[in-house]
Amino acid sequence: MNQQVRWGILGTGKIARAFATALGALPDAVLAGVASRSQDKADAFAAEFGAAAAYGSYEALAAAADIDLVYIATPHPQHAANALLVLNAGKGALVEKAFTVNAREAEQVVALARAKNLFLMEAMWTRFLPALTEMKRIIAAGEIGEVSQVVADFGFAANFGLEHRVFNPDLGGGALLDLGIYPLSIAASLLGPVRSVQAQAQIGPTGVDVQTGFTLRHEGGGMSVCSCSFLARTPGELTVSGTRGHVRMNTMFHRARTVTVALEDGSTRTVETPYLGNGYVHEALEAQRCFRAGLIESPGMTHDETLALMRVMDEIRRQVGVVYAADRVA
The missing domain is CATH 3.30.360.10 (Dihydrodipicolinate Reductase; domain 2)
Structure with missing residues (x-):
């Protein structure tokens, strides 16, 4: 068996539950920790999915010593800050789509992963089906x-x-x-x-x-x-x-x-x-493969592709008139 990969999950919502379920189908994946802004929610999630630890803050999970990769399952506007937190703590990140709110945020996250030589991937699970x-x-x-x-x-x-x-x-x-x-x-x-x-x-x-x-x-x-x-x-x-x-x-x-x-x-x-498990198994397998190989990105969902697609979505939103708070940041 390959060396086990120790996962952390940020967030306890629907998509986090789906990913935790997928990890349960992988014998070489360990759910080492889950974090919520509520300790009670983290405790309940950990009990349901067998996580080794529950944290009442994202910062606590990022600082934990026994986690390799972190799946970020928070709402879109939190993705950039959460990814930066995880990367700055020296951990790889699998960031739920949409990767960030806009391309400016995505560029910051990718730049940090590259500077620190850490694995980073957009969790576009359909790419790996x-x-x-x-x-x-x-x-x-x-x-x-x-x-x-x-x-x-x-x-x-x-x-x-x-x-x-x-x-x-x-x-x-x-x-x-x-x-x-x-x-x-x-x-x-x-x-x-x-x-x-x-x-x-x-x-x-x-x-x-x-x-x-x-x-x-x-x-x-x-x-x-x-x-x-x-x-x-x-x-x-x-x-x-x-x-x-x-x-x-x-x-x-x-x-x-x-x-x-x-x-x-x-x-x-x-x-x-x-079609393994609930479908998310395939992206988890790819993230683990890349992590073990020492890669900082997946050839199936590269950093440049993620950035390019964020720019396309920025342009679509410009054409249709949808503006978020993050777009107004200088």
Whole structure:
């Protein structure tokens, strides 16, 4: 067995619980500590998931001696400060998407990780799903011909009160940062860096986007059409099309266990792909692999890619008029 990796988790919300569940499926992962701003919440989380320690502050976990990597699962506006805290304490960080609120914050975090030679990765878990790997293999093999288009969507009806995090501008609310990053990131992973973007959005009563659509032109010449919504439960599909046909990640692309190829001659074939645990297992495996190898970034989600995607989201928000407090910092 490989040497165990000792994880800490900052935050005790829904995404933290999902990641802790994923760690439980990995025999070489240890949940060494969890931190909350409330000791009671940290204690309850630790008891439920078997964490070795519970901390009533993020600073206490960052200072702990027996933690290798920290998963940051706090609200978007806290990501930058939390990542800087963890990195300054000498620990690697896996930062939940959206990586930060804007590119300026992301640049600060990446610069510190590089200066300290510490592992840092955006927790874009869909990048590491075997279904995406298989889709890339099919494309590279030329099965669907010359690829020129990606269509992807992600939306659900967010039946929450307006005080909920997803609608609160002070907590980085809005469909783009929560959901739009998924189709944006996966489109860029398939067609390459984004050269330009055009966006439209519907702005809700709290001033954040409740649904957004954007069209991307990629450096290689291809185009992608992406959307996200808190108003509609969309198919959640991702399709890549070329001159000979298309390949689709089935079900909702972030849960895909199969991919289907459909060609111009009318033939189709479906390939089963693994999907470990709740899906977050795959990104945890990659983070651990990189950490053990002494890498400071993953080739599957590089620092430069994270920065580039944050800049695209900044431009989308500029076009649709969504502004956060972090954008006003000089």
